[in-house]
Structures are given as C-alpha cells and as structure tokens.
Amino acid sequence: MNGHAALHSLLSNEQKRVDYPRLLELGRELLIAIGEDPDREGLLDTPRRWADSWREFVEYDPGSTETCFSSASTDQMVCVSGMRVFSMCEHHLMPFWCDVAIGYIACDKVLGLSKFARIAHQFAHKLQLQERIGHEIADEITRITGSPDVAVVLKGEHMCMTARGIRTPGVMTSSVMRGVFRSESEARLEFLRLIE
Incomplete structure (x- = not known):
C-alpha cells in the first residue's frame, strides 16, 4: 500500500468510530420515546442489539481494496x-439495498476481483444517497486503476419509499458514466448489455 493509500485508509477508519455507550443510552431512550418499556422481557437486550447493529454498520472495514x-x-x-x-x-435513517455493476477499461493494471465488492461496500456503510454511492465508487476505481473510463450502475429499493410515505415498491436506477462510457455510445451499450 503506498503512502497516499495508507493515509486514505487511516483517515477513513478514524472517521468511522461510534460512541457506543451513547448509542446504548439512545437505544433505551428511543424505546421510551415510542411508548415502550425497555425493562420488559422482550426488550431487555434491544438497546444493545440496536447499538451493535449501528456500530457494525458504521465501523465496517472493507479490508484491502487496492490489489x-x-x-x-x-x-x-x-x-x-x-x-x-x-x-x-x-x-x-431507513435502509436501502442496491445491486451494483461496475465496469472500466483496463490500462496497464487490473483490479483484483474481490476488490469490486469491497469498494462497493466501503461506500455503502454510512448515511448515504444512492447517487453518491455511484460517484464514490467511480472515483475509487479511477484512483486505484488509473483508468478514466469507468461506469457504475446501481439498482436499489428504498425502505423510505416502500415502508413509509407512499408505501409503494419501486426500483431506482442510477448510473455514472465517465470517459468512453459517456462519450461513446458503443462502449456504453456494450457495458449495459454485459451487465444485463
């Protein structure tokens, strides 16, 4: 790992620490605020499980992404x-999932296969917008591979739409097309055919 990558990794990890004792308190306060009794049998461990899930989500470590x-x-x-x-x-503060497809034109090096998923997860594990995840993935693929020709497509379902508000299922599709994927329709169409 070069110096820039090590610094990038260190800064990312420093920004991803939660205040676990405070999360435990907030979990208990949340139960009280919604009219529940945090001392009843079924809820005794709920604040801890809730705090654990937020800590696991926020402090997620994708491991090495630069091979x-x-x-x-x-x-x-x-x-x-x-x-x-x-x-x-x-x-x-509601969950959403995205199916992610990533493409790039290889220059002098290719990214290790598992690194695609690690990069996608790396940017999903924080409070997010689907569109931003796509841009962050594209930036990272370019940074690591040196290729300016990167495409990312995300198709996701958002619980903020399906479980509240309009309460209607729907899949949101967003894309980031850079380099030849933006300028050349043939490259863009080939990528879209390959990921179907």
Missing part, C-alpha cells in the same frame, strides 16, 4: 455485476 495485477492486454472492458450492498438513507 491490482498487470493487465494481459490494454483497452479491455472489465465488468463485475450482481453485487448487493445495503446502506442507510440519510434523509430518513
């Missing part, structure tokens, strides 16, 4: 699809 290998050939399109990540809507 690359020499490319056998340049100008080759690389696509990985079917990755599902879970996140939390920053507007309602």
